[in-house]
Each structure stands twice: as C-alpha cells, then as structure tokens.
Amino acid sequence: MRVWIDQDLCTGDGLCVDHCHDVFTILEDGIAYVVEDNQVLNDPGSSGSLAQVRQRHVPDVIKAAEVCPGECIFIEIDTPRDADLDGEVDGRIAARIDIRADLDDEAAA
Numbered sequence: 001m002r003v004w005i006d007q008d009l010c011t012g013d014g015l016c017v018d019h020c021h022d023v024f025t026i027l028e029d030g031i032a033y034v035v036e037d038n039q040v041l042n043d044p045g046s047s048g049s050l051a052q053v054r055q056r057h058v059p060d061v062i063k064a065a066e067v068c069p070g071e072c073i074f075i076e077i078d079t080p081r082d083a084d085l086d087g088e089v090d091g092r093i094a095a096r097i098d099i100r101a102d103l104d105d106e107a108a109a
C-alpha cells in the first residue's frame with residue numbers, strides 16, 4: 001500500500017498523526033505530510049510524494065483516512081495482500097482508494 005496527502009485540502013488537525021505517527025507528520029507550516037522510513041516526503045508533496053506503508057501500519061493508515069476531516073488522504077493498493085483489505089474498507093474512503101492492476105497479471109497479458 002502507498003499513501004499520499006493532498007496538502008491543499010488538509011486542515012492540519014493532526015488526526016492522522018494521532019492514528020499513525022510513523023506514517024504521518026505535521027510540519028512547521030501546520031500541514032500534514034507522509035513519512036517513509038523516518039523521512040518526511042514534503043518535496044514536492046501531494047500526489048508527487050507517495051509513501052510506502054509497512055504492512056503493520058496498513059490498518060492505522062486506513063483508519064486515519066476514514067476519520068480525516070479534509071478527506072485528503074489517498075491510498076493506492078497494488079499487491080494482492082493489500083487488496084485483501086478492500087472488503088474491510090469503510091465506504092467513506094472508497095473514492096480515495098486507487099486499486100492498481102496487479103503487475104504480474106499485466107506482465108502475463
């Protein structure tokens with residue numbers, strides 16, 4: 001799973017950080033950014049800064065997206081294991097989840 005934030009919509013309330021501080025952070029500008037391997041991905045930000053989410057953080061990232069008041073946490077799912085979670089995803093964030101084609105299936109086609 002990968003995740004990114006549309007900073008233009010972020011309210012800066014920090015709920016995402018409350019749910020998963022390993023994946024989300026608030027910078028000095030008061031806006032949330034994604035984090036990957038302890039590195040803040042703020043350049044360029046938005047969809048240009050996708051963070052890979054470790055499997056253990058997947059439920060917390062989904063929860064953060066569900067409660068995000070800005071509706072600005074976007075998720076990309078691209079592995080069969082991630083896709084298994086699709087049935088558990090709250091309808092509130094379904095529009096912000098992009099399930100990408102399985103790369104193995106594409107290669108076999």
Ligand code: SF4
Nearest residue numbers: 010011014016068070
């Ligand atoms: S929960 Fe959403 S609106 Fe709130 S700080 Fe995080 S990304 Fe921004």
